[in-house]
Every structure is written in structure tokens, then in C-alpha cells.
Amino acid sequence: xxxxxxxxxxxxxxxxxxxxxxxxxxxxxxxxxxxxxxxxxxxxxxxxxxxxxxxxxxxxxxxxxxxxxxxxxxxxxxxxxxxxxxxxxxxxxxxxxxxxxxxxxxxxxxxxxxxxxxxxxxxxxxxxxxxxxxxxxxxxxxxxxxxxxxxxxxxxxxxxxxxxxxxxxxxxxxxxxxxxxxxxxxxxxxxx
DNA sequence: CTCTGGATTGAC
DNA sequence: TCAATCCAGAGG
Numbered sequence: 001x002x003x004x005x006x007x008x009x010x011x012x013x014x015x016x017x018x019x020x021x022x023x024x025x026x027x028x029x030x031x032x033x034x035x036x037x038x039x040x041x042x043x044x045x046x047x048x049x050x051x052x053x054x055x056x057x058x059x060x061x062x063x064x065x066x067x068x069x070x071x072x073x074x075x076x077x078x079x080x081x082x083x084x085x086x087x088x089x090x091x092x093x094x095x096x097x098x099x100x101x102x103x104x105x106x107x108x109x110x111x112x113x114x115x116x117x118x119x120x121x122x123x124x125x126x127x128x129x130x131x132x133x134x135x136x137x138x139x140x141x142x143x144x145x146x147x148x149x150x151x152x153x154x155x156x157x158x159x160x161x162x163x164x165x166x167x168x169x170x171x172x173x174x175x176x177x178x179x180x181x182x183x184x185x186x187x188x189x190x191x192x
Numbered sequence: 193c194t195c196t197g198g199a200t201t202g203a204c
Numbered sequence: 205t206c207a208a209t210c211c212a213g214a215g216g
Contacts, residue, residue: 043199051199053212061212078200079209085199098199128200170199190200 004151007070007144014088014095018044018181021086021097023158025105029149030135035110037102037124037134038155041182041189043168045085045096050173054094064142065094072150074131074141081128084136086145086152100127100169100180103188110135126190158183 005024010017019042027036045052053062053075064073065087073085073096085096102124104111111123111133124130131137136150143150165178169191182189 045199053199056213059213075199076211078198079211081200083199100199126200168199172198 003153004146005154007068007146010069010086010088010145011090012088014044014046014097015179017086017088018042018097018179019163020157021099021152022163022181022183023155025153025155026084026099026102026130026134027106027151027153028134028136028140030110032135033107033110035104035107035134037104037106037130037188039099039101039152040103040186041099041101041180043098043100043181044179045098046179047089047093047095049177049179051168051171051175051177052094052096054096058094062094065096067091067142070144070146072136072140072143072145074136074138074143076138077128082131082137083127084131084140098127099130101125101182101186101188101190102130102133103186104133107134121187125188 021039024039054065058066068091071087085098087096089095104123123133145152164184168180
């Protein structure tokens with residue numbers, strides 16, 4: 001897609017990508033229609049990072065992380081939810097940015113139906129929630145983010161002072177690293 | 193093959 | 205605060 005961020009965007013340092021994805025738009029054109037939102041929360045997962053799925057080497061689940069840059073790594077967790085990551089770095093270097101929350105923009109009615117709620121701030125305020133709201137499942141694992149029905153567009157760049165860096169959510173290893181980024185005071189972030 | 197626990201969510 | 209729910213990953 002002309003308007004999507006180019007594949008080369010994802011070759012930047014993974015922390016830089018995690019920061020720069022804030023404000024960008026995640027769009028998915030599903031069979032049932034388009035749904036999209038502005039990215040307001042991300043987390044970086046690095047190669048030398050015990051909390052990353054890629055830390056112990058390639059497996060059937062995490063294989064996309066070891067592949068070329070700019071593709072979606074979608075996995076199933078807790079027997080119930082999907083989470084979507086943007087794979088960064090060249091082939092062989094397994095790093096990614098977990099997209100944790102969106103501010104809903106397009107397809108509100110479809111999101112409300114999928115999420116079974118009409119409360120806007122409950123539609124995309126968590127990694128599992130936003131996948132459900134957009135209709136993203138394991139079928140999108142390995143999909144390009146720079147071309148096709150699942151893509152990330154540039155958005156309004158937030159002011160540097162608006163970006164907060166803190167520790168990641170829900171992990172037990174490397175839990176002290178400041179690799180979570182979100183937009184200050186945004187009502188759609190995943191916690192509180 | 194069995195066992196453990198998780199990049200979560202929503203109900204209590 | 206805690207159970208649901210299932211599969212990936214580790215170990216035998």
C-alpha cells in the first residue's frame with residue numbers, strides 16, 4: 001500500500017521503532033470491513049532479552065521473528081488471546097515490537113460487535129483486546145505490514161515529552177528494563 | 193509423553 | 205484477587 005510505512009522503517013533500532021510506532025495507525029481490512037486505530041502503547045523485545053519469545057532460538061511459534069523485517073508475528077496466549085508484534089531487524093536477528101494498545105479510529109461499530117461492548121476505551125486497551133477488535137488471528141502470522149490488508153501507516157508524531165518509557169507488563173524475566181512506551185494520559189493504554 | 197506456566201482478560 | 209483455558213517449550 002502506498003500509504004504504509006516502508007519495510008526499511010523496521011530496520012531501525014528496535015527501541016527506536018517502538019517509540020516511533022506511537023502515533024502511527026494499525027489498519028486491518030478484514031472480510032467484514034476495515035478497522036483501525038492509532039498506536040498508543042508498545043513494548044520492545046530484543047535478541048539478548050530473556051523475556052523475548054526468541055531468546056531460546058527459533059521454534060515453530062516464533063519463526064517469523066527470525067525472518068525478514070516488517071512482518072507481523074501473531075501468537076496465541078493464555079488459551080484465549082492473540083497478540084501482534086511488528087518484526088524488526090534483518091533476517092536472523094529476532095527482535096520485535098509488541099503493539100499493546102490503540103485509540104480506535106475506523107470501524108467502531110465492527111469493533112464493538114467483536115468485543116461485545118460499546119465502551120470505546122475497552123475496545124483496544126490491551127494486546128488481546130486490539131486483536132479481537134480488529135479481527136486479527138493466527139491467520140495473520142507472517143503477514144507483511146508494509147503491503148497488503150494488514151498494514152501500519154504513518155500518523156501524527158507525538159511530542160517527545162508525551163512519550164513515557166517504563167517497565168513491561170506481564171513478564172517475570174528482565175522485568176526491570178524500561179522497554180514499554182506509551183502516550184502520557186491517553187485513556188486507551190492497557191493499564192489504569 | 194507429561195508437566196508447567198505464560199508478552200491476558202474479565203468476573204468477583 | 206483469581207480462575208479460565210490451551211498450547212508452546214522443556215524435560216524424561
